[in-house]
Amino acid sequence: MSISASDIPNVSALQAIGDRRSIRYFDPERKLEDWKLQTILQAGRLASCQGNINATEAIVVDKDTCDLWDEVEECVSGFNVQIINQSSHLVFWLTNINAWYGRANDGLSTLAMSGALTKFHGWNYEFSMTQTIPRLMSFPTERTEGLLRFESGQAVGSATVAASALGVGSILIAFGRKPGGIEKAFGLPPNLKLTWGHALGYPLEDGKAGGQRVRLKFEKLFHKDEYGTPFMPDPAVDAALREVGMIQEQAPTPGRFEEIDALASKFSRDPGVVSWPEREINRLINDDDWDFGPNIKARAQQLIDEGGLPDYPEEMKETFRKLMEERGLDVKKYLGE
């Protein structure tokens, strides 16, 4: 189908960020149009990358046309199997570790020719060739890999927001069941690393997926001038961001659990969600780090009132304690002691 600019939804970036959810129920009958896939990939391609080395690549997979689907399915973590099978396409985001070694020189040259790297900031050809580029190229692969995976994260973040702007559902998907399995299935050379799988399609659940998912409080995440001094958000800014659609009603919005059960019934799957023990819910809901609004607090209360919650697996407590202590974490806080 040919596409013209007037067919493309004109959604603001802030609205698209606000609308984005990880979508877990896709309409298996609906395929994404090629132009939408292309737009999503463009968002990844246009994301910023170090030295313009373009380390992020992707394989777009349609289960109806890809001969490797069975092998792909074997690699995905169990809780993702339904998701990928309902999705329209999978994108495997790859990080090319060699991009750094091969393209640092040319990437910087493109930036200079584009008028991005200038003498104003101290760029100098001889210094670049004798110092900067050889130093970058001498980084061990493990260091390069960390840097470039971050770059792929940037690309995927942009792609996800572009999908949201187009009304396309997306979710990142762990392929941890068979480490190295995707690289093997596609016969990728060792320099091409699978960074993440990304399922795309039209949401079968409401596009808002029951509301924006709770996060830690702004001021618990962001610091002002020094670590530990909270960067306090201005309520007037929050209110304005709500108005432009970036901050939205928090999950779970009314009807969410009925929606989940209706979807389960449609596909003969188990209804309901997983719940944690009462003591754990009480501990969490009183944790001041989290930005709990009225919807999730009411849900917590409803779960406690309804009862029938599981017991804490006391035999696991020591394992959790050990894992937390090894990292110097506040065991009291997380284990509620």
Ligand SMILES: Cc1cc2nc3c(=O)[nH]c(=O)nc-3n(C[C@H](O)[C@H](O)[C@H](O)COP(=O)(O)O)c2cc1C
């Ligand atoms: C790198 C990454 C990997 C993820 N992997 C999975 C996954 O394998 N399965 C899944 O159901 N959700 C996965 N998610 C989705 C998160 O659980 C999701 O971001 C979280 O539920 C918050 O919801 P939101 O994205 O709707 O705000 C992943 C998210 C990220 C960023």
